[in-house]
Amino acid sequence: MISLQNISKSYQQHQSILQAVHSVSLNIDKGEIHGVIGASGAGKSTLLRLMNVLETPDQGTIVVNNQTLTTLPNRKLREARRSIGMIFQHFNLVSNKTVFDNVAVPLELTGYSKKAKVDRVNECLKFVGLEHKAEQYPAQLSGGQKQRVAIARALANRPAVLLCDEPTSALDPQTTAGILDVLKTVNQEFGVTIVIVSHEMDVVRSICDKVTVMDGGKILETVSIETEPYMIPDNDPKWFLEQLTEKERNSNA
Numbered sequence: 001m002i003s004l005q006n007i008s009k010s011y012q013q014h015q016s017i018l019q020a021v022h023s024v025s026l027n028i029d030k031g032e033i034h035g036v037i038g039a040s041g042a043g044k045s046t047l048l049r050l051m052n053v054l055e056t057p058d059q060g061t062i063v064v065n066n067q068t069l070t071t072l073p074n075r076k077l078r079e080a081r082r083s084i085g086m087i088f089q090h091f092n093l094v095s096n097k098t099v100f101d102n103v104a105v106p107l108e109l110t111g112y113s114k115k116a117k118v119d120r121v122n123e124c125l126k127f128v129g130l131e132h133k134a135e136q137y138p139a140q141l142s143g144g145q146k147q148r149v150a151i152a153r154a155l156a157n158r159p160a161v162l163l164c165d166e167p168t169s170a171l172d173p174q175t176t177a178g179i180l181d182v183l184k185t186v187n188q189e190f191g192v193t194i195v196i197v198s199h200e201m202d203v204v205r206s207i208c209d210k211v212t213v214m215d216g217g218k219i220l221e222t223v224s225i226e227t228e229p230y231m232i233p234d235n236d237p238k239w240f241l242e243q244l245t246e247k248e249r250n251s252n253a
């Protein structure tokens, strides 16, 4: 479903070049919930933003949902991105639009009739349990409700993939659990492939099938959570990195 082949991304920082992602290859299967963890600055968010080419790679090939995004012309890339939803730590809702209008944003410039648009927005709001908030504004909602609206907006175009950048980092544990339930349902009910960048081990443990560990712009390892649940015993991503010997790091990098 998602295939990254030999992807690199660097940024100009002051006088030097910073290699944020370095020769990364990664395959994520259809229907998987895939976590990405690692220390701050490891390149997790950059990797996620490369998956929908919000960041253009310096080199390499990105294939999502059978489309090679790295070779598509701009118009085709915009179309392809409709099948890739994204949610963020700080929700990124439009503050002067109502909840209904926020969810309707991705449906603009698509072939939806007015009635089909209204139906689809209501359906998505119902799915996240917020149809009664349709006429409110983001400032009137709790953090968890804002993230539910962001999920509804991301689902509006029936995406095949949902990219989540620290989706619960701004939320308390109880609200986090509710959001993870919604994401699990999105995965199970609609078969959406989900990639979650998180520094919270509980998130990875409770929802992910596999987890990729990043360090210094490289992938250290990708492990299956099902088969090795004991590998992440506490709430500290550094723990995982410390378990790998220097030799293992080099051979995996």
Ligand SMILES: Nc1ncnc2c1ncn2[C@@H]1O[C@H](COP(=O)(O)OP(=O)(O)OP(=O)(O)O)[C@@H](O)[C@H]1O
Pocket (backbone or CB within 6 Å): 011, 012, 013, 018, 019, 020, 038, 039, 040, 041, 042, 043, 044, 045, 046, 047, 199
């Ligand atoms: N737009 C940018 N311009 C310049 N440097 C950037 C840009 N985006 C990311 N970087 C740099 O690339 C490196 C990787 O950043 P990235 O945000 O991907 O890491 P991260 O693992 O997601 O970290 P965090 O957990 O702190 O969000 C960092 O050193 C960061 O400063």
